[in-house]
Amino acid sequence: MRKTKMFRGALAAICLTVGLASSRAALAASGGPAVHDAWARATPPGVTTGAVYLKIVGGDENDRLIRVRTEAAEAAEVHTEVSAGGVVTMKKLETLPVPAGAVITLAPGHDHLMLMGLKEPLRPGEKIDVTLTFEHAGDVAVEVPVRDARTSSREAPHEHSMPTHEGSAAAQPSKSMHGATEGPPASAETSKR
Amino acid sequence: LLERQLRTKLNDKRRQRIWLLLPLAVAAFVAGGLLSLRLVRAPSVTTPAVPTINGTVLPEPRPLSPFELVATDGSPFTPKDFQGHWSFVYFGYTYCPDVCPLTMVELADVKQRLAKEAPGLGEQYYLVSVDPARDTPDRMREYVGYFDPEFHGLTGKDDEIGKLAKQVGAFYLKPSGQDQKSYVVSHSSTITVIDPRGRFHAVFSAPHQADQVAADFLKILAHYRETVAPKS
Numbered sequence: 001m002r003k004t005k006m007f008r009g010a011l012a013a014i015c016l017t018v019g020l021a022s023s024r025a026a027l028a029a030s031g032g033p034a035v036h037d038a039w040a041r042a043t044p045p046g047v048t049t050g051a052v053y054l055k056i057v058g059g060d061e062n063d064r065l066i067r068v069r070t071e072a073a074e075a076a077e078v079h080t081e082v083s084a085g086g087v088v089t090m091k092k093l094e095t096l097p098v099p100a101g102a103v104i105t106l107a108p109g110h111d112h113l114m115l116m117g118l119k120e121p122l123r124p125g126e127k128i129d130v131t132l133t134f135e136h137a138g139d140v141a142v143e144v145p146v147r148d149a150r151t152s153s154r155e156a157p158h159e160h161s162m163p164t165h166e167g168s169a170a171a172q173p174s175k176s177m178h179g180a181t182e183g184p185p186a187s188a189e190t191s192k193r
Numbered sequence: 194l195l196e197r198q199l200r201t202k203l204n205d206k207r208r209q210r211i212w213l214l215l216p217l218a219v220a221a222f223v224a225g226g227l228l229s230l231r232l233v234r235a236p237s238v239t240t241p242a243v244p245t246i247n248g249t250v251l252p253e254p255r256p257l258s259p260f261e262l263v264a265t266d267g268s269p270f271t272p273k274d275f276q277g278h279w280s281f282v283y284f285g286y287t288y289c290p291d292v293c294p295l296t297m298v299e300l301a302d303v304k305q306r307l308a309k310e311a312p313g314l315g316e317q318y319y320l321v322s323v324d325p326a327r328d329t330p331d332r333m334r335e336y337v338g339y340f341d342p343e344f345h346g347l348t349g350k351d352d353e354i355g356k357l358a359k360q361v362g363a364f365y366l367k368p369s370g371q372d373q374k375s376y377v378v379s380h381s382s383t384i385t386v387i388d389p390r391g392r393f394h395a396v397f398s399a400p401h402q403a404d405q406v407a408a409d410f411l412k413i414l415a416h417y418r419e420t421v422a423p424k425s
Contacts, residue, residue: 041294044287044339046332049375051290075375081291086399087364088292089379109400112291116375150298150340 031060032137033098038130038144040115041108043122050122052076052113052130052144058102059137065096067133074117076130081110090114098134108149124148244416246409247398248383254392260356262321262349265334270347276391279316279414283384284363286324287336288375292382292399293320297340300384302403303410304341310411321357322348323365323380361385361393386410388417 038054050073056065068076078093092114098104106112113130115122122128124146132140243250257272264270281300285293300318307314320337322328325348328336333346348354358365365380382399384406395413397406 041290044294045335047287047336049288049290079291079377083382083399086381086383087379088382088399089368090291090377108291108295114290114377116372149294150301 033059033063033134035140035142038142040122040144040146042124042146042148048118050115050118053106056098056104058098058100062100063098063137064135065132066135068113070130072128073115077114079112079114122146241419244412247405248396250395254388254394256392257360260353262347263330265330265346267330272391275387278389280387281384282319284321284323284380286322286378287328287332296401299401299403301341303406306407319345319347324378325351
C-alpha cells in the first residue's frame with residue numbers, strides 16, 4: 001500500500017515538475033537555465049548551516065552549475081545525499097550537469113544547496129540572495145524566501161518519494177503526461193520540442 | 194541486526210517473496226502448534242508473531258549494556274533512564290541541514306498523532322548527537338526545543354555515544370579531509386524504539402513519514418501489551 005502511495009506521489013511530482021518545466025521554459029526566451037521554486041529552510045536556534053531547495057530548468061544547450069555563492073553565508077555548495085543501507089552521506093558536487101530541457105530538483109531528503117557559516121540565522125519571511133553560476137550561461141541571481149518548514153512532509157508533496165535528477169530522459173515523456181493530467185496551458189508544451 | 198535491516202530495506206523483491214511465503218509459514222506454524230499441543234498436551238497460549246513494520250521488530254528485545262551520555266541539563270543519562278516509558282531515538286546532529294530537521298519534524302508529528310491515538314502513553318523522544326565536538330548540551334537543548342519543547346537531546350563523549358549506537362545498529366562517521374568548522378557527518382537515519390523495560394525493541398527504516406511511523410508503533414504497542422505486559 002505504501003508503495004503504491006509512494007509511486008503515485010512520485011508520478012504526481014514528476015507530472016508537476018515536468019509541467020512547470022515546460023510552461024516556464026516557454027517563458028524563458030533567453031535560452032539559459034532558469035531557477036524556480038527556490039526556498040530555504042529556516043534554521044533552528046544556534047545553527048549556522050542551512051539548506052536551499054530549488055528547481056533548475058535546463059536551457060537550450062547543455063550546461064553545468066559550477067558555483068554557488070551568497071552573502072548570507074561563508075560558503076555554499078551543492079550537496080547530494082546518498083542513502084545506502086540506512087546511512088545518509090552528504091557529498092559535495094563540484095559541478096552539477098544541467099542538460100538542455102532537463103529539470104533538476106533539489107528537494108528535502110535528497111539534494112540541496114548547503115550554506116555553511118551563516119552570518120545570520122535564516123528567519124521565516126526573510127529573503128536571501130543566492131547566485132548560481134553556470135559554465136555557459138553565467139550568473140543567475142535568485143531571491144530565496146526563507147520558510148518555516150516545521151510541518152510534516154505529508155503536507156508538502158515534494159518530499160521523500162520524488163526522484164531528484166530527472167535528466168532529459170525523464171523530461172521527455174512530458175507530452176504524454178500532460179495528456180493525462182490537468183497540466184499547464186497547451187502552448188507551453190509545443191515550445192521546446 | 195544492521196545486516197538484517199539492510200536486507201529488509203534493500204530487497205523489496207525479497208520482501209515480497211516473504212509475503213508470499215507468509216501464508217505458508219503461518220500454516221506451518223499453526224500445524225506445528227497443533228502438533229506440539231497434541232504431543233505435549235500443554236494448554237499453552239501461542240505467542241502472536243511480531244508485527245510487520247517499515248523496519249524491524251526484534252523477535253527478542255535486547256537489554257542495553259552500560260553507557261553514559263549527557264542530557265541537556267548536563268546530568269548523566271544511563272540505560273536505566275530509558276526505563277518506564279517508550280522511547281524514540283534518532284541519531285543526528287544540529288549542524289545537519291537536511292535529513293535531521295526533516296526527521297525531527299516527522300517525530301514532532303508522530304508525537305501529536307500518538308497524543309491522540311495513545312493518550313497518556315508518555316513516550317519520550319531523543320536526539321542523540323553524532324557530533325559531540327560541536328553539540329554541547331546547551332546547543333542540543335536549543336535545537337530539539339525548536340521542534341518540540343518536550344524533546345530530549347543527548348550528547349557526551351564520542352565513545353559513550355558509540356556504545357549506544359553500536360547496540361542499536363546505528364552508525365556514524367565523520368569523513369576525513371573536511372574543514373574543521375563546517376564539516377558534515379554521515380549517519381544512519383533510522384529511528385530506534387526502546388521499550389519501557391529499557392530494551393532495544395524495534396527500528397524504523399528511513400525515509401520516515403509520521404503517519405507510517407505512528408501506525409507501525411501502535412502495532413508494536415498492541416503486540417507488546419498482548420505479550421509482554423501481562424507478565425510484568
